[in-house]
């Protein structure tokens with residue numbers, strides 16, 4: 001299992017406080033069957049600023065410790081970057097990190113609304129060959145109120161990541177409901193933990209995938225698992241199960257029309 005959104009690096013945001021805690025999180029992840037984690041500390045969120053070099057150095061150090069301790073887990077670099085006015089210029093000058101060596105970048109919107117610049121960022125990044133992954137849209141009030149706003153961003157080329165705790169009700173019934181609504185509308189592409197600490201914001205990837213399988217069926221579980229792996233490997237995401245069904249339906253209708261010569 002791959003987890004593309006975590007706060008496992010020590011002492012740089014509201015995630016792991018120190019090295020001991022990072023290792024504790026790593027052990028918990030490995031015990032759950034997670035084999036790869038993208039470290040995505042907060043960046044540009046008004047409180048935390050974690051430049052690319054800091055993230056690279058800490059990730060190398062953490063990987064070395066995991067090897068020394070024989071913990072079967074690999075870490076890749078990343079950032080959870082808050083939308084900000086210089087986003088595109090910072091990206092173009094190499095100040096912002098994608099997830100691992102991929103062309104996917106994890107972007108966080110404020111919880112109250114969708115910033116006006118969001119559409120332009122998604123579109124311009126797309127032109128640069130970079131895909132936006134929107135972190136936990138189910139926790140954005142404007143998206144919850146009007147999922148069509150997220151659909152517009154997806155239409156422009158954005159992907160969306162739902163958080164395991166949201167799916168499992170950890171942020172309350174409202175966010176849980178919104179999460180499943182977005183999933184059922186095909187607006188969610190990746191499941192990740194956004195793990196900060198073990199007490200109440202751990203990984204719960206296995207629980208969330210089991211719930212996905214129960215609610216949406218095994219094809220959706222495989223779809224989410226494959227997409228997380230695709231980001232880890234720097235490959236394209238896969239087609240959604242419903243889209244495949246729709247295509248099959250469309251193909252079937254085409255055959256019927258051909259039979260009747262219309």
Ligand SMILES: [Fe+2]
Pocket residue numbers: 005006007080135194
């Ligand atoms: Fe996060």
